[in-house]
Amino acid sequence: MRTKRTVTRRIQVLKENRKKYARTSEIPVRDDAYREAVREYPEASVEEQYAYGFANTLAKKEILIPEDDLLAGYLFQYAYNVNFPMKVSEDFDPAERAKFQMDMEREIKETKELQSESASDELDEFADAVEAWLVKHWHSGHTLAGYEMLLNTGWGALLTQVEEQLGKAQSEKEKQTVHAFQIVLKACMSYMHRYLEEVERQLNRLKRNNNIDKGNYNDSYNDGFGTRRECLERMRDALMNIETKAPETFYEALQLLTLANEMMYCENIPSGISLGRIDYYLYPFYRKDVDAGRLNYEETGELIEAFWLKCSCQKKAYQNMTLGGCDADGRCSVNDLTYLCLESAANLRVDQPSVNFRWTDDMPEEAWKAVLALIRTGMGFPALLYDPCCMKAQMNNGVSKDDVWKYGFVGCVEMAIPGKENAMTELARLNLPKLLDLLLHQGKDTCSDKIFRMKNQKSLAEFETYEELEQAYLNELEYWVRKIIRNLNRIEHLYAEKYPLPYLSVLTEDCIGSRKDVMAGGARYTGVGFNLGGIGTAVDALAAIRDVVYDKNMVTLEECMEILDEDFEDSEQIQRYLSARAPKYGNDQSREWDVDQIAFRLEKRVSDTLKEHRNYWGGSYRFGLYTVEDHAIMGMHTGATADGRKSGESLSNSSGASQGKDTHGPTALINSVTNFPMEEAGNGMVLDVKFTPSLLEEETGKRALRSLIETYFHKGGMEMQISIVSVETLRAAQEHPENYADLIVRVSGFSAYFCSLRKATQDEIIKRTEHVM
Numbered sequence: 001m002r003t004k005r006t007v008t009r010r011i012q013v014l015k016e017n018r019k020k021y022a023r024t025s026e027i028p029v030r031d032d033a034y035r036e037a038v039r040e041y042p043e044a045s046v047e048e049q050y051a052y053g054f055a056n057t058l059a060k061k062e063i064l065i066p067e068d069d070l071l072a073g074y075l076f077q078y079a080y081n082v083n084f085p086m087k088v089s090e091d092f093d094p095a096e097r098a099k100f101q102m103d104m105e106r107e108i109k110e111t112k113e114l115q116s117e118s119a120s121d122e123l124d125e126f127a128d129a130v131e132a133w134l135v136k137h138w139h140s141g142h143t144l145a146g147y148e149m150l151l152n153t154g155w156g157a158l159l160t161q162v163e164e165q166l167g168k169a170q171s172e173k174e175k176q177t178v179h180a181f182q183i184v185l186k187a188c189m190s191y192m193h194r195y196l197e198e199v200e201r202q203l204n205r206l207k208r209n210n211n212i213d214k215g216n217y218n219d220s221y222n223d224g225f226g227t228r229r230e231c232l233e234r235m236r237d238a239l240m241n242i243e244t245k246a247p248e249t250f251y252e253a254l255q256l257l258t259l260a261n262e263m264m265y266c267e268n269i270p271s272g273i274s275l276g277r278i279d280y281y282l283y284p285f286y287r288k289d290v291d292a293g294r295l296n297y298e299e300t301g302e303l304i305e306a307f308w309l310k311c312s313c314q315k316k317a318y319q320n321m322t323l324g325g326c327d328a329d330g331r332c333s334v335n336d337l338t339y340l341c342l343e344s345a346a347n348l349r350v351d352q353p354s355v356n357f358r359w360t361d362d363m364p365e366e367a368w369k370a371v372l373a374l375i376r377t378g379m380g381f382p383a384l385l386y387d388p389c390c391m392k393a394q395m396n397n398g399v400s401k402d403d404v405w406k407y408g409f410v411g412c413v414e415m416a417i418p419g420k421e422n423a424m425t426e427l428a429r430l431n432l433p434k435l436l437d438l439l440l441h442q443g444k445d446t447c448s449d450k451i452f453r454m455k456n457q458k459s460l461a462e463f464e465t466y467e468e469l470e471q472a473y474l475n476e477l478e479y480w481v482r483k484i485i486r487n488l489n490r491i492e493h494l495y496a497e498k499y500p501l502p503y504l505s506v507l508t509e510d511c512i513g514s515r516k517d518v519m520a521g522g523a524r525y526t527g528v529g530f531n532l533g534g535i536g537t538a539v540d541a542l543a544a545i546r547d548v549v550y551d552k553n554m555v556t557l558e559e560c561m562e563i564l565d566e567d568f569e570d571s572e573q574i575q576r577y578l579s580a581r582a583p584k585y586g587n588d589q590s591r592e593w594d595v596d597q598i599a600f601r602l603e604k605r606v607s608d609t610l611k612e613h614r615n616y617w618g619g620s621y622r623f624g625l626y627t628v629e630d631h632a633i634m635g636m637h638t639g640a641t642a643d644g645r646k647s648g649e650s651l652s653n654s655s656g657a658s659q660g661k662d663t664h665g666p667t668a669l670i671n672s673v674t675n676f677p678m679e680e681a682g683n684g685m686v687l688d689v690k691f692t693p694s695l696l697e698e699e700t701g702k703r704a705l706r707s708l709i710e711t712y713f714h715k716g717g718m719e720m721q722i723s724i725v726s727v728e729t730l731r732a733a734q735e736h737p738e739n740y741a742d743l744i745v746r747v748s749g750f751s752a753y754f755c756s757l758r759k760a761t762q763d764e765i766i767k768r769t770e771h772v773m
Contacts, residue, residue, distance in 0.1 A: 071307060087102070102137060141268055143504055177502075203232050279334075312351070321353040332362045339367075346374045372696070384720050389718040412628060421526065422504075428529070432535055477602065499519055525619060528620075537635075540642075543585070546593070575646075626749045629757070631652060673687055684749075689720060689722055743755065
């Protein structure tokens with residue numbers, strides 16, 4: 001029977017003590033282990049070298065079972081400078097997040113080594129575009145491993161499959177790849193055994209002290225899990241079973257998931273290591289235990305919260321958890337674990353893991369109430385995504401009907417099939433306002449003084465009509481999309497050749513049978529994301545130019561650009577007009593010309609261009625309309641824009657209107673956004689909507705919110721995330737961060753501690769329109 005739960009004393013203690021286990025000494029362990037493997041096996045293939053590096057990491061890293069914990073394991077922070085083209089300083093607080101950046105010099109150099117000389121100039125220009133923030137480029141780090149497959153098979157069965165493939169390998173390359181799989185699976189089982197040895201060591205220490213049920217362990221939790229000895233014995237018995245075999249109970253399944261996920265951080269960048277449909281694939285274990293009388297609802301909730309806190313040790317890591325959605329027959333699959341996970345997020349108030357909820361039309365009223373309770377916390381959880389629209393998008397991506405219902409989310413809002421897809425969702429994000437600025441400056445970047453090759457060769461005076469200007473921008477947009485894709489193809493080739501991921505591969509279903517690493521195309525699906533940044537800002541800038549230059553003749557185009565180049569100095573009057581009175585995207589305006597249609601034409605041109613191309617692995621380039629935190633950073637590298645925005649200020653967020661410019665209410669906003677068919681956003685999209693906290697104090701407000709969500713979805717919307725936090729609270733947190741350390745807000749596709757965000761991002765969030773209904 002489901003009852004409302006509260007956080008137990010044990011969970012409170014675990015939450016309070018999380019940071020004390022972070023270790024500075026652990027940061028270099030991973031890179032050192034990989035470097036040692038490369039030195040020790042100079043003749044081995046890169047797959048084998050990195051497999052040995054992974055095995056070394058598991059053998060050398062600390063094994064930690066936090067005091068009072070119900071599950072073994074802890075997510076340490078590491079550097080990632082060897083098996084990725086990344087730069088990660090080892091000098092950071094291990095209780096916080098490391099600063100990651102692409103090593104573009106290394107990546108471009110290594111890519112050139114695989115390409116003809118003719119590609120060199122374009123690769124150099126791509127590197128310049130990344131440096132100037134015309135393009136955001138990121139080695140994905142996003143994973144959606146086949147944890148469900150692992151829970152149903154176990155390490156031993158996977159190793160058996162790999163050893164069978166060793167005899168079938170046709171080439172030296174296949175033999176090396178399968179051998180790498182064998183190395184990592186043996187290392188996984190050895191790692192499980194290390195935890196088993198640690199549990200036994202702790203049990204023996206209790207016995208030696210003749211202090212089995214006392215000592216430092218607080219034995220008064222009275223939560224059904226017994227004494228410390230009993231907790232450790234349960235842990236020992238589980239580890240003995242899951243060291244090689246598939247789990248039999250919910251506790252064993254959750255323990256295996258915990259350690260399998262922990263191992264992913266020993267191979268992959270902590271940037272979107274996601275969990276998939278955890279309520280769906282853990283439910284059979286839960287149901288079996290409940291039916292057998294081994295587990296109850298409250299105990300399950302406490303175990304889930306213990307797991308939740310392990311994830312929270314990696315701050316701002318974009319760890320996504322997918323809840324809800326349909327089953328293979330199209331029916332809502334919400335169950336007890338769905339409610340427990342939603343409740344855990346509300347109870348614990350931590351930024352990780354991120355929660356995405358798959359909305360179905362047949363979901364029960366109780367599910368809506370649980371979703372609403374989490375929304376009311378103000379953390380921006382859960383993001384709401386409409387199943388029919390998401391599944392259409394996935395099928396447009398080439399996903400089969402048999403697989404599509406299984407989709408989960410990776411990172412922020414990117415869709416992928418767990419255990420069957422290599423989701424390279426963040427390889428490119430194009431800064432639309434900066435591209436417009438380059439067009440109007442004949443390729444010169446006013447922020448960096450770099451010069452870029454442009455398709456358009458016209459001077460400002462030659463744009464005699466607005467239509468000519470917009471067409472030139474659309475052509476420039478297409479030109480740059482194609483140019484970026486050519487460079488992505490070259491870089492994807494590098495990733496396939498030099499940056500294998502053997503651990504992720506053994507948890508990706510088709511890799512073992514195909515004898516291919518996931519980065520060599522072993523997954524059933526490999527999608528590459530191509531995202532846009534600043535859509536609202538770019539559209540508003542174009543609309544403003546049409547308004548003041550071509551329709552009202554207030555200034556010439558040359559005069560407009562002079563005003564922008566001076567960042568509106570001594571031009572406050574026209575800045576106020578551009579900011580407050582020029583047409584704005586997101587207001588469902590009906591005019592002789594519709595500003596929302598500008599957005600449609602920009603989005604459609606990019607989407608149609610992407611459909612013409614295939615990535616290096618033969619998969620699709622997937623269109624994305626979300627910005628993570630990049631809209632703020634891109635704004636810092638973009639000059640003043642014709643919508644009244646000053647140089648350095650944040651760009652608009654994701655698919656929505658510019659901050660504070662959607663003045664006609666939330667219904668007008670969703671009408672504007674849904675002009676574009678969102679099923680074409682195969683890499684996901686974000687619509688942030690902010691409401692006053694008072695909205696949800698009365699039943700009428702709650703009903704109005706649900707009606708708005710359902711109207712949006714039925715008009716073609718894909719995703720909506722709702723912020724319920726006052727401007728006053730946000731401003732107070734900016735002024736006195738020491739008083740708001742635990743304040744969590746929605747950014748764009750993810751939530752984060754407000755005080756951990758850069759000021760530009762904080763300002764952007766504060767400026768968002770606060771809607772009432």
